[in-house]
Amino acid sequence: MQEEIAALEANHTWDIEPYPLTIVPLGCKWVYSVKVRSDGSLDRYKARLVELENNQEYGVNYEETFAHVAKMTIVxxxxxLxxxxxLPLHQMDVKKCFSSWGS
Incomplete structure (x- = not known):
């Protein structure tokens, strides 16, 4: 959890600002998972802070959603090719990916 918070703060993911009483904040929750190696042994515990989207209303506090995911046809x-x-291929894992999309 500390690693996740540190990454969010380092990437300036949010700004704390006052909001009008007519606005309902979305809120957030922690999602926990256990990562295992291919042999079944424990690799690490992972925690992610995610927004609660159940309070969103189209046209009020969102217009569209977008996720940076590669389609299988592209892969x-x-x-x-x-x-x-x-050509040689290399694999990598991106631990934290932040986008300035829409900002």
């Missing part, structure tokens, strides 16, 4: 195309051109 397959990249793999096919790399294989056909005999």
């Amino acid at each position: 397959r195309t990249i793999l096919a 790399a294989a056909s051109s005999d």
Whole structure:
């Protein structure tokens, strides 16, 4: 949890500001998961702070949602191009990804 909060603060994820009484804040909650290795042994515990979207109302406090996720057709195309051109492939894991989308 401390790692998650530190990353959120380091990336300036939010600003604390007063809001009008007519606005209902969305709120947040902690989501916990256990990550295991391929052999079934414990890798690490993970905690993420997520917003509660159940208070959102279209046109009031959101217009659209967007998630940075690669579509499988794009992944397959990249793999096919790399294989056909005999290019090396590398795998990586992004621990914290923050976007300035919409700001």
